[in-house]
Amino acid sequence: MSILFKPISxxxxxxxxxxxxxxxxxxxxxxxxxxxDRELDIYRELAANEVGLIITGHSYVQHPLGxxxxxQNAIYHDxxxxxxxxxxxxxxxxxxxxxIQVSHAGRQVRPDLARDIVPVAPxxxxxxxxxxxxxxxxxxxxxxxxxxxxxxxxxxxxxxxxGVQLHIAHGYGLSQFLSPHTNRRTDRWGGSIENRTRILRxxxxxxxxxxxxxxxxxVKLNSTDGFDGPGYxxxxxxxxxxxxxxxxxxxxxxxxxxxxxxxxxxxxxNILRPDQExxxxxxxxxxxxxxxxxxxxxxxxxxxxxxESVVESGTADMVALSRPLVREPDLVAKFKSGRSRTAxxxxxxxxxxxxxxxxxxxxxxxx
Ligand SMILES: Cc1cc2nc3c(=O)[nH]c(=O)nc-3n(C[C@H](O)[C@H](O)[C@H](O)COP(=O)(O)O)c2cc1C
Numbered sequence: 491m492s493i494l495f496k497p498i499s500x501x502x503x504x505x506x507x508x509x510x511x512x513x514x515x516x517x518x519x520x521x522x523x524x525x526x527d528r529e530l531d532i533y534r535e536l537a538a539n540e541v542g543l544i545i546t547g548h549s550y551v552q553h554p555l556g557x558x559x560x561x562q563n564a565i566y567h568d569x570x571x572x573x574x575x576x577x578x579x580x581x582x583x584x585x586x587x588x589x590i591q592v593s594h595a596g597r598q599v600r601p602d603l604a605r606d607i608v609p610v611a612p613x614x615x616x617x618x619x620x621x622x623x624x625x626x627x628x629x630x631x632x633x634x635x636x637x638x639x640x641x642x643x644x645x646x647x648x649x650x651x652x653g654v655q656l657h658i659a660h661g662y663g664l665s666q667f668l669s670p671h672t673n674r675r676t677d678r679w680g681g682s683i684e685n686r687t688r689i690l691r692x693x694x695x696x697x698x699x700x701x702x703x704x705x706x707x708x709v710k711l712n713s714t715d716g717f718d719g720p721g722y723x724x725x726x727x728x729x730x731x732x733x734x735x736x737x738x739x740x741x742x743x744x745x746x747x748x749x750x751x752x753x754x755x756x757x758x759x760n761i762l763r764p765d766q767e768x769x770x771x772x773x774x775x776x777x778x779x780x781x782x783x784x785x786x787x788x789x790x791x792x793x794x795x796x797x798e799s800v801v802e803s804g805t806a807d808m809v810a811l812s813r814p815l816v817r818e819p820d821l822v823a824k825f826k827s828g829r830s831r832t833a834x835x836x837x838x839x840x841x842x843x844x845x846x847x848x849x850x851x852x853x854x855x856x857x
């Protein structure tokens with residue numbers, strides 16, 4: 491039996507295998523942000539096909555400023571608990587675990603939404619791909635983010651989910667605090683890495699108080715902004731953040747990278763050979779050697795061979811997939827039964843589609 495089918499524990503959460511469905515915004519929520527029936531079908535298909543840990547698409551904790559895209563799911567109010575309770579129930583039926591990813595968009599808002607609001611961010615740094623210049627958050631507004639994230643974490647528990655994941659990646663709000671590129675503040679929320687991570691510390695402490703100390707808090711952490719050099723998130727900052735998160739009781743760290751501004755760094759295209767897979771393996775290895783909690787690797791994992799070597803070599807404890815499970819929601823079941831040894835995903839990114847999550851190049855093979 492492959493090492494990928496060995497169970498693992500994330501805090502008190504026992505997971506039946508090493509496969510994670512990485513958070514994937516499906517653009518299929520109801521217009522008010524609640525869970526739609528089409529979404530229930532997506533989660534059922536994943537749970538029924540052996541995915542051990544399912545992480546929802548990022549759910550916004552504050553309305554309207556926290557919302558990144560239309561038809562994104564929300565968790566800023568107790569009325570959203572019901573929909574998540576349904577998904578958690580579906581996961582439980584099949585022995586899968588369900589974790590809600592929670593986020594604030596900050597400045598990384600789709601331009602169609604930014605017509606009606608002025609996005610906010612740690613600092614007023616223009617996002618070059620959209621031209622959006624956010625308004626700098628006030629101290630009171632930052633305290634509001636802490637309250638809203640913590641309340642969302644408590645709602646995840648109230649919904650019967652197995653845990654919650656803070657989205658500290660891909661250029662969204664919390665990663666804007668972490669990066670010196672987007673956080674130019676000179677108060678206690680900016681400057682040193684201690685100050686740039688202060689909001690994370692406050693959210694986790696308050697969230698654990700509200701949700702209960704034993705409720706697993708996971709994070710998806712940027713290992714890079716997608717830009718190198720001074721003025722951007724450095725590898726030293728990342729290691730320091732990982733250690734801090736562990737000391738605050740975080741149960742697992744999923745390692746990713748990139749921002750929308752940096753282009754193709756989060757979901758790289760044309761992953762067609764094993765040597766192109768696992769593109770954040772180096773960062774995962776560095777984080778894994780700095781902490782003792784489970785590390786999850788995401789980014790370009792396609793073949794069973796590479797996924798096994800990630801776990802066997804101690805690069806990470808679990809492997810997370812997004813696009814391959816859009817094309818083949820039954821991929822893990824196929825791996826388990828020996829029907830497949832590699833995903834057929836061609837990494838074209840056509841699944842990034844506001845019309846709704848689907849593989850829009852189903853018949854196509856990679857170049
Ligand atoms: C359509 C789509 C939506 C995504 N939504 C999210 C999200 O809500 N939260 C998140 O952390 N990452 C999101 N991602 C990024 C993926 O979780 C993952 O980190 C990235 O695509 C690399 O993994 P892959 O090669 O397995 O796709 C999304 C990716 C895609 C393709």
